[in-house]
Amino acid sequence: MKIPVHSANHAPSYYAATANRQTDYQSLQGDQSADVCIVGGGFTGVSTALNLAERGYKVIVLEAHKISWGASGRNGGQLIRGIGHGADQFRNEIGTEGVEAIFRMGLEAVEIVRNTVDRYQIDCDLTLGYFDAATKPRHMRELEEDYESLTGYGYPHELKMLDRSEVASVVGSDMYIGGLVDMGSGHLHPLNLCLGEAAAAESMGAQLFEHSAVTRIKHGTRPVVYTEQGSVNADFVVLGGNAYIGNLEPRIAGKVLPAGSYVIATEPLPETLHSRLMPRNMAICDQRVALDYYRLSADKRLLFGGMCNYSGREPASITAAMRPKMLKVFPELESITIDYEWGGNIGIGANRMPQLGRIENNVLFAQAYSGHGINATHMMGRLVAEAISGQAERFDVFAGIKHMTFPGGKHLRSPLLAAGMLYYRFMDLF
Ligand SMILES: Cc1cc2nc3c(=O)[nH]c(=O)nc-3n(C[C@H](O)[C@H](O)[C@H](O)COP(=O)(O)OP(=O)(O)OC[C@H]3O[C@@H](n4cnc5c(N)ncnc54)[C@H](O)[C@@H]3O)c2cc1C
Secondary structure (H helix, E strand, O other): OOOOOOOOOOOOOHHHHOOOOOOOOOOOOEEEEEEEEEEOOOHHHHHHHHHHHHOOOOEEEEOOOOOOOOHHHOOOOEEOOOOOOOHHHHHHHHHHHHHHHHHHHHHHHHHHHHHHHHHOOOOOOOEEEEEEEEOOHHHHHHHHHHHHHHHHHOOOOOEEEEEHHHHHHOOOOOOOOEEEEEEEEEEOOHHHHHHHHHHHHHHOOOEEEOOOOEEEEEOOOOOEEEEOOEEEEEEEEEEOOHHHOOOOOHHHHOOOEEEEEEEEEEOOOOHHHHHHHOOOOOEEEEOOOOOEEEEEOOOOOEEEEEEEEOOOOOOOOHHHHHHHHHHHHOHHHHHOOEEEEEEEEEEEOOOOOOEEEEEEOOEEEEEOOOOOOHHHHHHHHHHHHHHHOOOOHHHHHHHOOOOOOOOOHHHHHHHHHHHHHHHHHHHOOO
8 A cells, every 4th residue: 555645644755763752732613713824833933932932922823634744744854054045136126135134144053943842851862963965066165165164153153164185084985076064064863853843842831732624724813714614813924835725715826836845764774884875974965956865763764855856746666767876976875775755735825935924914924945954943943932022124024025926826836837947957967
């Protein structure tokens, strides 16, 4: 029997198999009241809830499936500095100060995760060390620029450019001509992080409901959020459904497109192998749009992921789609068994900058992290909490960026994205 990749419980992933706990929150029943009602129980929703609960707000989180059921419980686990892809392009809209603020927030975002793990003692295998791997001279030039701007800013963590002869100290593959080591970024078990944050939010008074899909929102001075069996009226509503939001709120639905990304996990690798292939246990990404991303788990499996599906159709076999990519990087893994495969939906935005804003004064949203969301969701959670508490300056830097609605209506959007990605894959060749 084929187990559905997007099953109603957690995907049958390595993460689900190694989760610290199984959540069993009630579904919402009857009419309830809160200061803030949050739709979606991934990193966006849960980190917003935690930030607000820390500030003393009464918060209700409504999750359609299970806490961290979406991308947050399925991703590659790579915690990487930076938000979006090149804030410079928005200089006309948000000014030089805005561009610099986003740069700083891209670094703060990683610190938020590190501090949260520390403060709430969340057992999520957080490991520092990340390598941006270059396959072309163009990538090396871009990484040199990153290195210069980070050191110019006074980045507090070790950074080092590696040339081809030094790559083997980080990754045992012939694919790369160099890259950038960043000891401030790293990797973690994302499902356990999100579950730990949910427990922390709950301990501070937040209420979480599972199997509570929001079907409708009635806007007004005190908006009301409806599920099949209940409702929540609140001063504020926050929408954090991201790639899974569907058509709940048409004003934002067309700005975020779901795109499938897939991961395979090998059996635990023998010490002789993982110490040669991944000697410093770093998270690794290459620089292509359709990139490979991989890392070791705590029990030394290789978790190898990639974006391979923009059409909305799942591959018939994730292992068949991903294993050749893995073997291209590490031919030595030919005889190694794949124990797990899974996938999830990334929320893609047209300009690849996370979307933060208000659709009403009291209805805020955060979405579209374009595959780089572990850190950014945590920054957005803090910014939404700041805005609700009356300090919207940083929120408004992001809210000032315009985001195009993908053309084509809901039936044509995915085929258009697929065509667009073919263009980017073509550009990756140069
Ligand atoms: C395979 C994969 C690999 C990735 N790898 C990385 C990586 O290595 N590093 C990185 O930084 N980022 C990565 N990402 C991206 C990252 O996982 C996301 O940006 C991040 O998790 C988004 O969090 P979120 O809370 O906004 O969305 P999600 O985690 O998708 O959560 C949205 C939640 O909202 C719920 N929901 C939707 N509609 C409703 C409704 N009407 N009512 C109630 N609930 C609703 C959904 O059920 C879902 O649980 C990856 C993503 C995928 C899919």
